[in-house]
Amino acid sequence: RIAARAARELHPGEVVNLGIGIPNLIPRFLEDDSGIFVHTENGLLGVGPPPDGDELDEDLIDAAKRPITALPGAAYFDSAQSFAMIRGGHVDTAVLGALQVGERGDIANWAVPGKDVLGVGGAMDLVVGARRVIVTMTATSSSGEPKIVDRCSFPLTAAAAVDTVVTELCVFQRRNGSLCLTELLDGATVDDVAAVTTARFA
Numbered sequence: 001r002i003a004a005r006a007a008r009e010l011h012p013g014e015v016v017n018l019g020i021g022i023p024n025l026i027p028r029f030l031e032d033d034s035g036i037f038v039h040t041e042n043g044l045l046g047v048g049p050p051p052d053g054d055e056l057d058e059d060l061i062d063a064a065k066r067p068i069t070a071l072p073g074a075a076y077f078d079s080a081q082s083f084a085m086i087r088g089g090h091v092d093t094a095v096l097g098a099l100q101v102g103e104r105g106d107i108a109n110w111a112v113p114g115k116d117v118l119g120v121g122g123a124m125d126l127v128v129g130a131r132r133v134i135v136t137m138t139a140t141s142s143s144g145e146p147k148i149v150d151r152c153s154f155p156l157t158a159a160a161a162v163d164t165v166v167t168e169l170c171v172f173q174r175r176n177g178s179l180c181l182t183e184l185l186d187g188a189t190v191d192d193v194a195a196v197t198t199a200r201f202a
Helices: 002-007 022-029 079-087 123-129 190-195
Strands: 015-018 037-040 044-047 070-076 093-096 100-102 132-136 164-166 170-175 178-184
Touching (some): 002 132, 093 123
Parallel strands (some): 015 093, 132 164
Antiparallel strands (some): 037 044, 044 070
């Protein structure tokens, strides 16, 4: 549900980087002729849908090490070039998950205090280098804690970087530095959203 709704935020001609988790599901909801160029930071522009049977190529994986396909005309490059694209502002949209999003658009998505982590990965580059940042996540954590919060308590990935948040309940857009609830999904109400959100929103 979240991935399908997030896919509708993407536009023909965009270069889009998809993070691990829910964003990896988005290619399932893109038409072959969508005109959207999916980028993976480990070296491919033109990612297609997940492979079926005979399409599996063990040399083709995304940043999450999951098998992918390459669309006709896809380009291959090394990680240095890939991150030069990101840092140079050549990625139009980054779609990634988060542990928390703050009401000013702050994002925390790489570390839970007190737990071992491998590192921030490419997230810091993506949320600062991409022209637009879309967060796809459930409204609450597995323990029921709100993930859209007044202020992030986890280490920040970036401040005021998020443009859009898509959860199973709704869509938020950041407007004039604040969150605005712009769409309710699948029968959710404003009260449903407010019950699992500690951030202020319009």
